Amino acid sequence: MQIHVVELGETIDSIAETYRTTTQAIIDVNELEAPNDLVIGQALVIPIIGQFYFVQPGDSFYSIAQQFGMPYQQLAQINNFPVGNTLPVGFRLYIPPQPKSDITSNAYIEPTGGTVSETLINAANKTTPYLSYLAPFSYTINDDGTLNAPPLDNLRQIAENNNASLMLAVTNLREGEFSTELGRTILTNQTIQNNLLDNIVQTAQAGGYRDVHFDLEFLPPENREDYNAFLRKARDRLHAEGFMISTALAPKTSATQTGIVYEAHDFAAHGEIVDMVVLMTYEWGYSYGPPMAVSPIDEVRKVVNFALSVMPASKILLGQNLYGYDWTLPFEQGGEAAEAVSPQRAIAIAREQNVQIEYDQEAQAPFFTYTDEQGSQHEVWFEDARSIQAKFDMIKELNLLGISYWKLGLAFPQNWVLLQDRFNIRKNPGMS
Numbered sequence: 339m340q341i342h343v344v345e346l347g348e349t350i351d352s353i354a355e356t357y358r359t360t361t362q363a364i365i366d367v368n369e370l371e372a373p374n375d376l377v378i379g380q381a382l383v384i385p386i387i388g389q390f391y392f393v394q395p396g397d398s399f400y401s402i403a404q405q406f407g408m409p410y411q412q413l414a415q416i417n418n419f420p421v422g423n424t425l426p427v428g429f430r431l432y433i434p435p436q437p438k439s440d441i442t443s444n445a446y447i448e449p450t451g452g453t454v455s456e457t458l459i460n461a462a463n464k465t466t467p468y469l470s471y472l473a474p475f476s477y478t479i480n481d482d483g484t485l486n487a488p489p490l491d492n493l494r495q496i497a498e499n500n501n502a503s504l505m506l507a508v509t510n511l512r513e514g515e516f517s518t519e520l521g522r523t524i525l526t527n528q529t530i531q532n533n534l535l536d537n538i539v540q541t542a543q544a545g546g547y548r549d550v551h552f553d554l555e556f557l558p559p560e561n562r563e564d565y566n567a568f569l570r571k572a573r574d575r576l577h578a579e580g581f582m583i584s585t586a587l588a589p590k591t592s593a594t595q596t597g598i599v600y601e602a603h604d605f606a607a608h609g610e611i612v613d614m615v616v617l618m619t620y621e622w623g624y625s626y627g628p629p630m631a632v633s634p635i636d637e638v639r640k641v642v643n644f645a646l647s648v649m650p651a652s653k654i655l656l657g658q659n660l661y662g663y664d665w666t667l668p669f670e671q672g673g674e675a676a677e678a679v680s681p682q683r684a685i686a687i688a689r690e691q692n693v694q695i696e697y698d699q700e701a702q703a704p705f706f707t708y709t710d711e712q713g714s715q716h717e718v719w720f721e722d723a724r725s726i727q728a729k730f731d732m733i734k735e736l737n738l739l740g741i742s743y744w745k746l747g748l749a750f751p752q753n754w755v756l757l758q759d760r761f762n763i764r765k766n767p768g769m770s
Contacts, residue, residue, distance in 0.1 A: 632719060
């Protein structure tokens with residue numbers, strides 16, 4: 339697979355010719371709505387085996403081969419070009435496919451209302467072939483330790499049809515908000531804990547779940563050790579019943595980071611206790627915050643580096659958003675919320691507004707600005723093939739366990755194509 343960024347004057351036909359593929363293949367893999375009206379700066383996935391590299395000034399066989407992790411002699415031989423000759427700038431070299439590594443992948447799916455919407459059913463059907471786990475979000479906890487189930491419809495059958503396991507996500511959400519008081523009750527009352535674990539085991543057994551996932555947020559900082567103790571208790575009970583246990587962790591960059599979102603999440607303890615963790619490495623750019631990348635890779639790396647200092651890479655799932663935001667400017671704290679947009683919708687907006695897509699190299703994220711019909715200015719940050727490839731590269735570089743997506747429902751076809759191309763997806767993974 340190749341990632342190509344559309345330049346001025348290029349067409350779907352000229353791009354297909356450059357890469358020796360067909361226009362229909364490019365249209366299909368990117369799910370292009372307007373293939374004859376490409377946006378300058380738009381990233382396309384080119385469905386070819388391996389990729390092409392176009393020689394840049396200063397390149398040599400050695401430097402290019404290093405970049406792709408292969409011997410320079412092999413690169414020269416594949417391309418039938420004498421290794422001692424100077425490479426012409428612009429010369430097209432073929433790079434064979436790189437070896438795939440194994441990855442564990444999870445995606446949350448959040449039904450609202452009494453049923454699972456047709457959009458979410460379609461998303462689950464399309465994406466579970468690329469998932470190790472599907473996590474219905476969420477089972478909420480009552481004051482007595484009983485559980486409220488989310489709508490499930492046929493999600494279990496969809497997962498089973500695609501050899502994906504179910505993850506039972508348990509939260510301290512109450513009326514759509516994480517409840518600090520409920521969290522305190524769960525962590526300090528042994529009777530309620532025992533009832534909760536009984537209900538979790540019964541639910542997991544009846545529902546065909548493989549992993550129990552605790553996403554307890556906004557916990558009182560003074561209950562940090564209580565949370566650790568609860569997780570040890572839960573681990574022993576769940577392991578005895580044959581279930582795995584995982585947790586979601588706030589994006590901390592140090593053990594001493596303050597704030598109710600962070601303090602009760604003890605990275606070192608979770609790394610020792612549970613089978614895997616999801617780092618919630620997204621929402622730097624969020625609906626009520628100033629415009630910026632949702633998961634800028636420079637900030638993501640700081641969180642991952644801290645996590646790696648206290649836990650093994652083999653337990654870390656990198657959190658990844660499947661959406662972006664469209665902010666109305668000027669940004670005002672407490673003002674209008676930004677609109678969540680899919681990568682597909684973001685490109686459509688750029689096309690409709692006839693604006694070019696830019697790319698922030700530091701954040702490794704695409705963005706653009708436009709003025710709407712009412713004269714209001716907007717700033718849009720989203721994800722594309724380049725930004726997701728940067729996360730895949732980090733996962734490979736650091737040998738992380740895998741990736742966890744928040745959340746299904748907004749279309750991002752390039753992600754799934756690249757995920758399959760770059761990795762072997764573990765199915766029915768067990769305890770390490």
